[in-house]
Amino acid sequence: MTSESSFVQPAIPRFNGHYDHWSMLMENFLRSKEYWNLVETGITAGSGGAESSDLQKKALEEQKLKDLKAKNYLFQAIDCAILETILKKETAKDIWDSLKQKYQGTxxxxxxxxxxxxxxxxxxxxxxxxxxxxxxxxxxxxxxxxxxxxxxxxxxxxxxxxxxxxxxxxxxxxxxxxxxxxxxxxxxxxxxxxxxxxxxxxxxxxxxxxxxxxxx
CATH class of the missing domain: 1.10.1200 (Non-ribosomal Peptide Synthetase Peptidyl Carrier Protein; Chain A)
Structure with a gap:
């Protein structure tokens, strides 16, 4: 029986300077991984404060884990020179928005x-x-x-x-x-x-x- 893990995984689109083309491919890649909504809207769960319910806290932690995975894909898609300019960006949405502002043009x-x-x-x-x-x-x-x-x-x-x-x-x-x-x-x-x-x-x-x- 063929297992799911045996299927060829799609390659992460590498950013080559052509932002519009890359962003289209990268968005499709992130959608296939079910991370695009997080990249587009950011972390939307509760703040995780003392008054938050256990369910809210769990939802927040799940989103944070997904965000780390989405950030990892974005880090792998760009080279070191670009990576150095976005190291201080906290979330996948921050990274995406920064790249869009830098490279999409007015x-x-x-x-x-x-x-x-x-x-x-x-x-x-x-x-x-x-x-x-x-x-x-x-x-x-x-x-x-x-x-x-x-x-x-x-x-x-x-x-x-x-x-x-x-x-x-x-x-x-x-x-x-x-x-x-x-x-x-x-x-x-x-x-x-x-x-x-x-x-x-x-x-x-x-x-x-x-x-x-x-x-x-």
Whole structure:
């Protein structure tokens, strides 16, 4: 019989400087351990004073133990340089709030970053000689950054952007895709696959033409 302890435990997300991405992963990790509520709201049991009931005291001790475990996960997620700046923080909530204040940035900075990403996405076009996979990679990197900054970036928006910004040698296949598919139901992976097939077909034609020229 397979025991519960034999399952692979999820790795603790390491903070690499990208706060928004890390905080999303870390929150999910702490939720899976059932510690997130404590990190979010702090210790909420009674003060544990002389007038507290035994039940209140027990609840407080349980929360303190959970808080220590949550702090341990947070300590393991950050490197020594950052750890030294938060050693005096007493609870997991204190640590989380401190990291958020230090690394998330102000709302004004985030708005400016999102505006710059929107502009970059707007002017994005496929470069001459660029292959399909590379262009999809560049586009998705920008789109995912926009999402991390709070933009509601639907797949449909990305699909439409790619279709209208391909180089002219893809005009035929782009028209074919738009005429034969419901773009609302088309996935990014399906679009990429269709364009890759066209790219490979064009490449084979070029090779065949070059071979014929050499023959004659």
């Amino acid at each position: 709302a004004r900075v985030k708005r400016a970053q999102l505006q710059a990403l929107r502009k970059e996405f707007e002017v994005l076009h496929m470069k001459a000689g660029e292959i399909v996979n590379d262009y999809f990679g560049r586009t998705l990197v920008i789109a995912n950054k926009m999402r991390l900054h709070g933009e509601r970036m639907e797949d449909m928006v990305i699909i439409e952007k790619i279709l209208r910004s391909m180089t002219s040698k893809y005009d035929y296949v782009v028209c074919s895709i738009e005429e034969s598919n419901d773009l609302d139901a088309l996935s990014i992976d399906e679009l990429q696959s269709s364009l890759l097939v066209h790219e490979q077909r064009v490449s084979r034609q070029v090779v065949d033409e070059q071979a014929l020229q050499v023959t004659y």
